[in-house]
Amino acid sequence: MVLYAGFVAVKITKKPKGSYHHPDLEQALVDAAIRTIGKRSVESLTLRDIGTQLGVSRTAIYRHFEDKSALLARVALEGFRMFRLTLQAALDEARERGVEPIEEMGVAYLGFAMANESHYKTMFGDVFEAHDCYPDLNEEGGAAFEVLLNTVKEEQQAGRIAATQDPLRLAHVLWAAVHGIALLGMSGRLTGTSGSGATLEELSRLHSQIVLTGLRTQRRRRS
Amino acid sequence: MVLYAGFVAVKITKKPKGSYHHPDLEQALVDAAIRTIGKRSVESLTLRDIGTQLGVSRTAIYRHFEDKSALLARVALEGFRMFRLTLQAALDEARERGVEPIEEMGVAYLGFAMANESHYKTMFGDVFEAHDCYPDLNEEGGAAFEVLLNTVKEEQQAGRIAATQDPLRLAHVLWAAVHGIALLGMSGRLTGTSGSGATLEELSRLHSQIVLTGLRTQRRRRS
DNA sequence: ACCTGAACACCGTTCAAGT
């Protein structure tokens, strides 16, 4: 609805919004930020740089975003959207091929993180921690997480893993493990000279298999 | 040896090194940095600030450290040293009390991380990723990790967990999981409104128990 | 409405100059 109202507003305006340099400067700013973050890092991204990249003043951004944090929040938002689609695709394919969905989602998670290192760090960085006022960002992040959470619940209901554990806690723990592998992997602490020779994907599969084995063992433990 | 030579040099100097404002400005700079990081964050730490904190010019630091990164590397180094002692103490106590050492080390790991959030982030931040030229930092980090690695090996040799797995891979996976819980926990993604009601310590214990159960199940799996 | 250029208050770092 908001989108439609915006479209009407553009239609009745003589000149399309932002057409002076770009048909949609707002999106161009986000794309340029993502591109720059991908090439370098979040820290090295400057508003001046993306301004000149787009042939625009370095203060033009403030017409579309409140400040730099707001732009980075949008970058993170688009990251979480791609992230959710990636996880969903991995889940669908695992279901189709009849392989372990949780293990495959872990591998897909890791693949996304390693293919978009800086973008991933932006998504999980301290961008929105300072201001906790990006509700749509939390929503998109939650939507991505729910793909995993729902899968855990489905596996429990199908009896393939123990239903004695709280699915939310289980999903949190699985998430944390692959998140940790991704971040330690990015810093080179799991591979190279100090490594075991295993790739990050192999480590992720190893972890999934150990955990799933543990969950299939019905032995009850002290809470 | 280097330390002793430094002491001799001080002794034969009429005026102790750096005594103009501080008996040991170098250590005072590190302490002030750690204190400031603890109160605020790594990003908000400025050389000007710690300079004025110590009643010293903002360029005085360059007499003791090559640049800001070198100071942060020292901060991280001291963090890893404390970290190793914390893990070792947890291990010793677990051995003494006869409880699960890997689970207790995970809890101790998490306790250190959450009690020193910013310092922990400095240790695992991008400080030394840019310059890979802090060999002593990697050494201290490796020493802390080895406490965990050795414990995994000991548990395998004692037959309490499956010896079929590479201990290094196992230790990496255990490390990654608790690292992930710590970082996601710091960003509030595992607790609060979106949380399960479990504390981070409970999540860590849950993970350890699932993994250890999986490792005690001797079933062989495809590599 | 949208964008600009100058200005402001920061930052890390360098360097000639002091004691």
Added chain:
DNA sequence: ACCTGAACACCGTTCAAGT
């Protein structure tokens, strides 16, 4: 030897002024 103060090249952000 150790420290300082001015200067340099950055940065995000503000704001009066342009079209």
